[in-house]
Structures are given as C-alpha cells and as structure tokens.
Amino acid sequence: MVSLLRNQKVRNALLQVLYVGSIAAMVLAGIVIARRNLADQGITSGFDFLFKSTGWDVNFSLLPATANDPYWWYFLIGIINTLFLGSVGLILATIVGTIVGLARTSSNDLARLLGRTYVDIFRNIPLILQVFFWYAIITHLPTPRSAHEAWGFLLTSRGLYIPFPNVGSAAFAAATLAVIAAIVLPAWLGRTSRLAQPIGQRRTIQFAAAAAALACAAIILAIGRMPDTPLLDFPALQGLNLRGGLRIPPEFATLAIAIAIYGGSYIAEIVRGGFKAVGTGQVEAALSLGLSPWRVFTLVRLPLALRAMLPILANQYVWLMKATTMGIAVGFTDFFMIVALTINHSGQTLEAIGILMAGFLAINLSLAAVFNRINKAIALKGNQLRG
C-alpha cells in the first residue's frame, strides 16, 4: 500500500480522481440539497415554468410584453435588453474613448491635460456610484411641464424625449439595418477587393456602396412613414404629459450615460496604448516618404494602432456587456434583473441561475468569436512587426 502511494503514476491518478471527484461531489450535494429545500417550499424543479405566464411587468422592452407572457419570452426580452443596452453603451463608450484617447496622444499639451484629467477622474470612481449619481440627476430633472428643451430634445424627470421618425417599428428596424450596412459594407468591400482594384477605384466603389445603403434607409423611412404625418415627430407638451417623439426612460439613459463615461475612460487608455505601440520608426519612415501628417495618421498610425488595440478592446467590450447588470441598481430590466425577478416570483432558483450562466456564457463566447474573426482578418501577414 505504502509503496503504491510512492508510485508517481498511482499518485497522479489518485490526485486527479480526488480533485475532480470532490468538486463534483460538492456541486452535486449542493443541487440535491437545494432541490430538497425547494421541494419543501412546494417548488417542483424542472423547466416547465418557462411556459407559465409571469404575472409581472417589465419596464423596458423592445419586444411587445404583457404580464401574460410566459417566462421564456421574458428571458428573451432580458437578453435583448442586455444586448441593446450593451451595444448602445459600447458605441457611445467607443466614441468617448476615441476622442479622449486621441486627446491624450495629441501633441498639444492642453489637450493632453484635458484628456488625462478626464481619465483620472472617471476611471477612479466606481461605476455603480456613477450610475447612482446620474440616476439621481436625471430623476431630479424638472417635470414634463417645465422641461429643459433644446433643438427639439426634451429633458425631464420622466426620461429624455427625442425627435423620432414617424414610421412603423418594422420599417425602422429595416432602416437601422440599412444604416449598419452603410458602415459595414465599405469596410467589407475594402477587404475583399483589396488586390483586385487600384486604390482610387476601390474608394469609388466603397463610397457608392455606402451611398446606396443610406439611400435605401431613406427610402424605407419614406415608404414606412405613417400616412399624413410629418417625417419627424417632435415631442411636445399636451396637457400634463408629453406626446410624440421617442421617450428614452431614465433608467436606460442613466445606464447608457454611465457606461459611456466610465467605459470611455478605459477605452481612452486602450486607444492611447495602441498609438504608443506604433513604433516611431514607422512614423518617421512615412514622414520621410513625404506623406502629409494627415495621411501618415490615416495610412500608418491608425491602422497599426487599431491592430494593437483590438485584442484588449475585445476584453473591454466583454466587460461592458457584463456591466449592463448594473441595471438592477436603478430598476432596468436587463437579463440579470429578469433572472432575479424570476427567482423572486417563481422560486425556480436553480433553473434561473442555470439560465443566467448559460446566457452570459453565450454572450461572452459569441463576442469572443466575433473579435477573433476580426482579429484574424486584419492581422498583419508575416512577422515584420515582431521583435
């Protein structure tokens, strides 16, 4: 027996069995105990509850939702809300981060100081505190009757009202897709026809594609417009309430602002790091070729910096998606809040936690997959930058 224990192979096998076995045993015991405890409370385990109606409401949904809808529909709404808030936050944070990051890498001392102050302040204050802060600000805005107004936008404690095209939701979705196509198409064309066309022609094709997609969007909006209404619907006071336009609920606005500002400060650092990673040699080489500073920026610094940033940026975006769970702090029904509410109302604890884990795993994995594709597509061929 003792000599067996001294055998390396036996030892290794034993260690592995013990380790995996004890973890599996712990998880299993947890599940068994939880099932018994839940059964004592009259909750039967299983996923049947997904098809029962919830009996409670969500306060934000891109899909039609009533309290009669089943749980699976609510989970779907939650995931879509999370993805929607995440995407909006991601886009806004990227814009903020790019501006601040560029300021931080600029040759102008004042711009650098401004950028640095921004990053130092907003990076060093917890996100949840910023969420609370903006929520307090927004909910303390004046009532609709005395709303702040600027260029057709209204700021009130009931949310932000913005002018919105008078179209059906299907037409709006189609138009949005067309706008996205207008951004993605030229980039895609730039890659596929890289070798086939000389640069000048490629530009023309790209512009044409973007213009065509934008025209499509305009036509869709024009056709989809509700009869006898102006193209843009401006919010306006009617009685005690605001009518028209699009209302962005305070919860959504709060989270989008907080994520944009906080995430922006992180992305600014990533942008700065990306530009720092571009060697001075590359820039000097380009300048010595007689390129103008602007062309050096667009043709050399930006493409190289982008490649350096992308992997880190991908991590940041995954983090941003997870930050949408702050929704529960202000009552925005993101995926996590739906899960929490489900546990509260139905008691299907284990199942709901399982769905939560699966949902976030799916979101993370698909984001990672997308970024791996992009990374591979734009990776420099060969190894001229290594070393």
Place this chain on the structure above:
Amino acid sequence: MISTNSTGEPALRIENLDKYYGTFHALRGINLSVKRGEKIVVCGPSGSGKSTMIRCINRLEQHNGGRIEVLGTELNDDVGNIDEIRREVGMVFQHFNLFPHMTVLENCMISPMIVRKQPRAQAEATARLYLEKVRIPEQAMKYPSQLSGGQQQRVAIARALCMQPQIMLFDEPTSALDPEMVSEVLDVMVTLASEGMTMICVTHEMGFARRVADRMIFMDGGDIVEEASPDEFFTSSRNERTRQFLSQVLGH
C-alpha cells in the same frame, strides 16, 4: 568529500532506453554503463538525443522504455527513488539557470538547507568552500545578474557541488558563453575531473574532451553510434558519420 573509490560497481547503467516525443523517436534503445569516477564526454550533431539522454538520468525527461539505474537505485515511477537520485546527481545547464532572486551564496545554500536539512552555518561553510573552489569567493553577496556569463556558470557548478553529489551531469555548459569565458569554466571542470568526480558531459569542446575523457560517445539520430577512447576516437574513427562530424567541429 566526494567518494573516489573506483570499484567495479557502475555509477550508472542504462539499458535499452527509449524516449518518444509524441511520435518522434528521440532515443532508440540506448545502452550505456558508467563506472564510478569515470568521465564520459558525449558529442554529436544537434537533435541527436544527447541532451535528452542526460536529462533522462535525473528525470527531467521521463523515459518511455528500458531501464535506468543510478548508483544501484532504479529510476522508475517511485517518487522516493526519484528524490534520492536527484539528491545524488548534480546538473549544470547550458543557460546556467541560477535563481535570479537570490544572491550567489543563497543560490548555493538553498538546496542543502531545504533538501538535505543542513543547518544554515554548515550550508554556508560548504557554499563558501565551493565558491572558493570555482574561484569566485568574492562574489558571494552579489546577484546572478551582476555577474558575467562565465562567472554565472561557475556559480552554477558550485551550486550543484554544494549538494555533494556523486555524479555530475553537464549539458553543454559552455555553449551559451562568449568565447573568452569558455576556458575559465573548462578549467573548473578539469579540476573537478582530476579529483575523481564521475562526470557525464555533453559538449563540443574537443580539447577538453581529449584532456579529460575516459571514454567518448558519439550520438546521432537517437542512437549511440560510436563509443571509444579519446585517442581512438579522434585519430582512427571507423565510423563515417563520426569522421564527418569531427571534421565539421575541428575543421576550422
């Protein structure tokens, strides 16, 4: 001190040693026996398996077939045997592998203290003795990064000796050194050899081999191609591959 009795009992016996990396057959049934106090020099082209072989001797690589017996103890899956053999077999690496976070003295003391459970004072005395022997007693309080390559390698030899091993393995100890530092390391190794240490050296330093080796081993393709005394090896090798290799090493 190091036992110098060259009795008939072998310090190392290797029988039919096989080693695979995946499907690559790195060692093909090697047989080798080394007597106590014997000095073996192993040479051969890169990728011939010479490093793999000596790394099997203290189980830095695990062999897949055959038998290794060190100082009468078989090297197998028995954890106790592995520990015992490693204590008695010292090794010097191509890249020194000194511990960068410890001073030279600590590098030499750590293993006797925690493996052999020697008291600190004794470990320090031993360490200083061997540092004297490799001729760098004055560097004891420095960190490895403050030393030259040759000095680092001599510290590495002292560190291995502090465990008072019965066999010393050298894995290309001078390959990573600047040319002017090679001789200071070889001098230490020659001294060591003259004191009767059992040594197995993988090296391309043919001058050293001629002076020190009791036996030359030439490896190629995972096999021992030739085994001969230095005289025979350098002057009248019968093997075509050996002659080719020698002409490349000695050619310029």
Place this chain on the structure above:
Amino acid sequence: MEMVVVAPPAPGRLEDLRRRFFATPLQAVLSLACLAIMVFLVWKLLNWAVFSAVFTTSGGPEACQAAAGACWSVIAARWRIIFFGLYPYEEQWRSALACVAVVVMTVLSCIPAFWTGRRIALVWGAGTSLFYVLMKGGVLGLAHVGEEAWGGLALTLFIFVTTCLIGFPLAICLALLRRSELPWISRTTGLIIDGVRSLPLISILFTFAVVLPFALPQWLQGDKLYRVILGSALFFSAYQAEIVRGGMQGVATGQEEAAMALGMRYWQRVSRILLPQAMRNAMPATINQFVISFKETSLVVIVGFFEILASGNAAYGTGEWRFAYVEVYAFIAFIYFIFVFSLSRYGAFLERRMSVSER
C-alpha cells in the same frame, strides 16, 4: 505619440508658448478650444464647490437649499452616517481606528521591505485581526457590536480586505492547479476560472447572498456578510489567478528544472523558486486588480449591505436633505478617488520602475 523637440538655445518665453500651442492654425484652434473648456469647467466647478457653497450647518437645510452653490452642510451634518453607518454612536471611534488600521496596513504592504511571503502575511494577518477586534469588540473591555451594525467606510474596507485575504491565496492555488501537468486537474480548474470570469460580479454576489442558502446545509450557511465576501473573493481569485499564471509563465522553464535537478520537491520549488519570481513579474497587474476589486466592493450595495454607498444614499435620503444628493455623491466619489487614485498611481510607478530595472 510624444515628439521630443530639441529646443534651440534660450528661446524667449513668448516664442516658446507660440511653438507649443500655436504652431499651426489647427493647433491654435485646438489650444484655444481646450483652454476655453478648461476655464469654463474650472470656473463652474469652483463657483459651485467653493465660492457659492455653504459650509456650515448653522442655517439648517433651508438656507442651504437656497444657496446657488454646493451645500456642504449635508456632509457636516451627516458625515458620521457616511463613515460609520449604523455603528453605535459612542463606539464610532473604534470604527475610525479600524479604518486607520487598514490604511496603515495598505501603506506598509506597498513598501518593498515587506515583500516576502511571510512579512506580507504577517502585516495583513495582524491588520485584519486588529480591524476585526476593534469592530466586533467583546474582548478587552470593548462592547460587542455585531456585523449587522457595521456600515459605511468601515464595512467597505472590511469587505475589500477580507476579499483580498481569502482571494489571494485562493488565486495562487487556482493558478498552480491550472498549470498542473495532470490534465484533469488543469482542465477542471480552467473550467472553474473561465466560468467565474464569464459571469458578472453582481450575479455571483446575488448567487452567494440569496441562492446559496438553499444549496447549503443549515450548519454551513453562516452570515450573509461572509457568504458575500466568499463570493467576491472567488471572483477576485479567478481574475488574480490568471495574473499569477501570467507571472509564472514569465519564469524561465530552466528555473524549475534547476530546482528539480537540485532535488527540491514540488512545494519547495513552488514556494522558494517559482512564486517569488512569478509574484514579482505579476506585481503591476496585481495592483491593478486590487484597484479594480476595491471599486467593485461598492457592488455589495445591491445585495443589501450598508456600505459607504448605501450609507450615502441614507445620508441624503431622509427628508430635509433630499436636495443635497450631488454633494453626498461627490463626497463619496472623493473618498473612493483618494483610495483608488493613490493605489493606481503607485502601481504605475512600480511598473515604470520595473521596466527601467529590466533594461
């Protein structure tokens, strides 16, 4: 990209200014725009926070609300609740002293002389015990104060410190397990680490606070506070484990081989050779992780703890100070800022120093 401009001998001050900020028309516009933004923001901020602000409680909330600037009286009136939560009034000096103990402990662990496993463990062990004794009492003539009465800054610090204290050793274990040669051990550990990392912290805190009691036998449940700390430590360790593993990957393989050849056993190799070098490699990233995790302690407010954010909400939430939310949040943000900023500056300093010493 910072261009280094070699200055010609003794340029005039005006000339220097011109070159730095008005070299081209575009630069000039940019400089002026930045200057305008800065002047505007600084003026607005100073005006609000200092010139038009009310600092004393003498006028009461009404006078304060009427003022155009900040109403710092709310802090003067409610600072005790922000710092100490619901801790008994006469005993609040203990809570303050406990916070000081944590700060001293943090400062000590930033000094290189304390960077050996034993010393750091000693500092943190002593600091945390001191904190716990001061807060909880029940010995040395200190009155007993249960965890449910802890709050404010002290609770935030307690959660942070215990998270690190549990999470750090756990992270090292996870990192070692993940790089184990035994495939099932490394795979299982990898699954655990990646699983935890893919989940948002809030969901883990929620699970540990609300769901775990269902899955644990009665005798194992413990206080909700400690369950949440465990959850946050698990989350911390999953991230820190990858940092430690990165540090280990930076240690040359030859180190491990040399240690093996010298006859050292696994634990001897790990504790004497691998970890000291790996931790040094991982130092900047580790401090960064501490910074992140300090900010994230604030999330426990969501599972219902009275830490500094919640006590801030309470400070302005009641009746008369309702209007002063900006001031309270600004104050709490300032407290966080001091802690986080100094820690992250220290991390940046360390990173610079290490990259210099590598050259």
